Amino acid sequence: MPYLPADLPRLPPGRDDAPWWEALRRHELVIQRCAACGTWRHPPAPLCARCHATDARWERVSGRGLVFSYTWVHHAAHPALAERGPYDVALVELPDADGTRLVSNVIDVGPADLHIGLAVEVVFEDLDDLTLPRFRPARLVSRTP
């Protein structure tokens, strides 16, 4: 069961971000990085805001992060969520990508345990045509990226 209903609205991958979605499909979390100056950027963009180079790499990151902010959403803003009940949306900061933030959800956590600074790790949720990066509280074992 995915954390949120699979029929939430979504946008199809575009020319600027298709590699990000393709990597997720392979269960790899990658972040775009300028090939010229090394600046990380997300969401994907066609050029580097620092040096304006257009060449970029998609660099694999560990998937370990820290909760930067969060909210528990009670109001169902879409019909697909009508039966879902409260869920969280979290901003997850990725220390090994210079603090890049992802909008995601922390699964396997309740209101008493979700807090800013919580260490989390990525999990990949496969929908029929899309894979989403979600996070769960980090387990205290070393993992290979």
Added chain:
Amino acid sequence: MRDRVAIVGIGETEYRPWGGITDRSEFRLACEAILAACADAGLSPRDLDGFSSYANDRNDAPRLAAALGCAELRFAGMVWDGGGGGVCAAVAHAAHAIHAGAASCVAVVRALCQGQYGRFGRIGGRAPGRQVPPPSVPPGFAYALPMGLLSPAAMCALIVRRHMHEFGTTHRQMGHLAVAVRAHAQRNPRAVMHGRPLTLEEHATARVIADPFRLHDCCLETDGACAVILVSAERARDLRRTPVRILAAAEGGEGAWGASLYTHQAPAPPYPSANLAPVARRLWAMAECTPQDVDVAQLYENFTGMVLLALEDLGFCERGAGGAFVEDGTLPLNTAGGNLSEAYVHGLNLVLEGVRQMRGESTSQVRDAELCLVSGGPGVAPTSALILRRD
């Protein structure tokens, strides 16, 4: 442009909860608000030669000019993105056009009829479905929609939650704002929440929308329309109403803010903020005054917590002190009831109330008020602000 352009007329329709106006079209409401503003100014609608709006208002300038019988259309301005952040920018664009000589008499208009066009702020339509957001959904939504970040409430909750963490801001402090604004609405018979007072206890226990926001932290959703008419300060002298001058106006935000309500990628700091600090710097420089000189303010409330951040960005208090500032309640805010309790005509109703304060006609009039600050939607880009001055 400082002090050279004036608001000479204001007009509005009745305000109803969203979906509540079904007997007239949204376009008709826009025209009615403009007609009322022209009547207030003592001008013929045929005198209008420009229109300015924001948030992709559907009631476009060419249709308005034709419907109102304008002799010539010289200016059609639309603020580029930012939703309600653009409200004061739309007024500013009208003023700039007049000051530059590109137009002489401009109406700023905003109309919302959500029962006719779908609930405002709702993303992805009414029916469940894949890959079918409306074409207007910006690309930044790609990373928000499947994660359930679907409503402005949840988006702003992420900013305010971080502010609470960094500065100790509390939900109860946000309640002081909600209660004060609701009290103003009790004196304003036009307000949707007229006759429905609110207590701190009710604010604290209402149903959760997106934590930390509960029901009364969220703006209303309204059907209605507002319009204001601007001409040069010189021409304003010959009209029937006391002109209200545009002392200063500014718009924009941090360069890196981007679509931060969807992606939350802005550097910290300025995140968490209302993205108004760069606007405020230019606003005060143009106005040649300080926050201490302002008698009354109308600050766009999308959500209570965001107003605390706006007060900080605008310089009314230090960064992190917005909660304590609204608890003290020293600055009269949103004196008609604001977006929280009067109506949500995307903030243009706040500009109308600013004009009333400068004319001495508010239902919660601040005595001898000479300067009123109005700000646009916080947390977006571009956002904007105005300082109005009594003539």
